[in-house]
Amino acid sequence: MYCLETSGLSHQFPGMGYALQDINLRVPQGAIYGFLGPNGAGKTTTLRLVLGLLRKQQGSIRFFGQSFQQQRSAILQKTGSLIESPSIYTHLTATENLEVWRKIYQSPKSRIDEVLRLTGLAHTGTRKAGRFSLGMKQRLGIAIAMLHAPSLLILDEPTNGLDPNGIIEIRELLKKLNKEQGLTILISSHLLPEIEKLATHVGIINNGRMLFQGRLQELNSYQQRSAMTKFDTGDAQQAAALLAAYHPVIESGQLLLPAGSAKHTAQINRELVQHGMDVYGIHTVQNDLESIFMQLINP
Ligand SMILES: Nc1ncnc2c1ncn2[C@@H]1O[C@H](COP(=O)(O)OP(=O)(O)OP(=O)(O)O)[C@@H](O)[C@H]1O
Structure with missing residues (x-):
C-alpha cells in the first residue's frame, strides 16, 4: 500500500498555464521519498495540494x-508537515513553543x-527560539510536526538556507526517524x-x-546504462568509421561508445589495432547522477 498516492493531479494558477500536469505520486510505506526538481518545478504546489492547503482542481489524492477528500481529518491526524518556514514563536523556548502546539493537537x-x-x-533549556540557529529552528519545526x-x-x-553542518544534522535526523520510528518521509x-x-x-x-519515479537504485542503473567507454586514438573520425556497428559518437574530438563488458572493450581495442590504429588509452565515462538529472530536465 502507498502512504500517499495521487492520480492525474493537475493545477492551474489564474492567468497562467498548468503549474502541474498529471502528477502520479507514489510514496511507499516506510520510504524516504525524495521529491526532486529545480526551482519553480512544482514541488511546493504539489505538497500544498496534497495537504489541502490549495484547493484541488483535477485528479485524486489518497493517503493510507x-x-x-472523504477522510481529511483522520488523514491529517496521521500526517505531519513542514511547508516553507516553521511557525515558531521567537520569544518562547523550544518547550514553550511545543506546549502551544501540543494543546492544539x-x-x-x-x-x-x-x-x-x-x-x-x-x-x-531556557534559550529562546529566536536565538536558535536556522538548523535548530528547522529541527523545532520538525519536532512540532x-x-x-x-x-x-x-x-x-x-x-x-542551511550550512553544510545543518544539512547533515537534518539528514541524520530524518534517517533516524525513518529507521527507529518507522516514519515514512516525503x-x-x-x-x-x-x-x-x-x-x-x-x-x-x-x-x-513528473520525469522519473522509482527506487534510487533504478536511477542508479539508468546511470550505469548510460555509461560510455572512451577510446583515445590518433584519429577519432577514422576510428568512428571503423566502429560504425558499435554506434560511436564523437564528443570534443573524443570517440565514445556505449559501455559493454571487459571482453567487449577488448574486442573493440583489437579491431582498432588490427586496422593499424594506435590506442593511447581506454576509459569508462560514467554519467554521475547529476548529469542524469540534468539530462532529464534538459532533454
Ligand atoms: N500562488 C501562485 N500564483 C501563481 N503562480 C504560482 C503560485 N505559486 C506557484 N506558482 C507558480 O507555479 C510554478 C510552480 O511553483 P512551485 O513553488 O510549486 O515550485 P517549486 O518546485 O516548489 O519551486 P521552489 O523551489 O522555487 O519553491 C511556478 O511557475 C510558480 O511561479
Missing part, C-alpha cells in the same frame, strides 16, 4: 489507501520531551546530492511534469 504532555529528544533539542506522532512526514525543502529538494544520500525512492519533477 483512503480518499483525502491534544497530545500527551510526555510527547514534548520525546520530540525534543528525537530532534536533538533536549539541551536547549512530530507532536501528534504521525506515521508520514511531509517536508518542503527543509534544508534550504521530502522535497532541488539538490540531487542531498536526496542521493538520503532517499530510498525518487520522483523527479520539472515544469510541472
Whole structure:
C-alpha cells in the first residue's frame, strides 16, 4: 500500500498555464521519498495540494489507501508537515513553543520531551527560539510536526538556507526517524546530492511534469546504462568509421561508445589495432547522477 498516492493531479494558477500536469505520486510505506526538481518545478504546489492547503482542481489524492477528500481529518491526524518556514514563536523556548502546539493537537504532555529528544533539542533549556540557529529552528519545526506522532512526514525543502553542518544534522535526523520510528518521509529538494544520500525512492519533477519515479537504485542503473567507454586514438573520425556497428559518437574530438563488458572493450581495442590504429588509452565515462538529472530536465 502507498502512504500517499495521487492520480492525474493537475493545477492551474489564474492567468497562467498548468503549474502541474498529471502528477502520479507514489510514496511507499516506510520510504524516504525524495521529491526532486529545480526551482519553480512544482514541488511546493504539489505538497500544498496534497495537504489541502490549495484547493484541488483535477485528479485524486489518497493517503493510507483512503480518499483525502472523504477522510481529511483522520488523514491529517496521521500526517505531519513542514511547508516553507516553521511557525515558531521567537520569544518562547523550544518547550514553550511545543506546549502551544501540543494543546492544539491534544497530545500527551510526555510527547514534548520525546520530540525534543528525537530532534536533538533536549539541551536547549531556557534559550529562546529566536536565538536558535536556522538548523535548530528547522529541527523545532520538525519536532512540532512530530507532536501528534504521525506515521508520514511531509517536508518542503527543509534544508534550504542551511550550512553544510545543518544539512547533515537534518539528514541524520530524518534517517533516524525513518529507521527507529518507522516514519515514512516525503521530502522535497532541488539538490540531487542531498536526496542521493538520503532517499530510498525518487520522483523527479520539472515544469510541472513528473520525469522519473522509482527506487534510487533504478536511477542508479539508468546511470550505469548510460555509461560510455572512451577510446583515445590518433584519429577519432577514422576510428568512428571503423566502429560504425558499435554506434560511436564523437564528443570534443573524443570517440565514445556505449559501455559493454571487459571482453567487449577488448574486442573493440583489437579491431582498432588490427586496422593499424594506435590506442593511447581506454576509459569508462560514467554519467554521475547529476548529469542524469540534468539530462532529464534538459532533454
Ligand atoms: N500562488 C501562485 N500564483 C501563481 N503562480 C504560482 C503560485 N505559486 C506557484 N506558482 C507558480 O507555479 C510554478 C510552480 O511553483 P512551485 O513553488 O510549486 O515550485 P517549486 O518546485 O516548489 O519551486 P521552489 O523551489 O522555487 O519553491 C511556478 O511557475 C510558480 O511561479
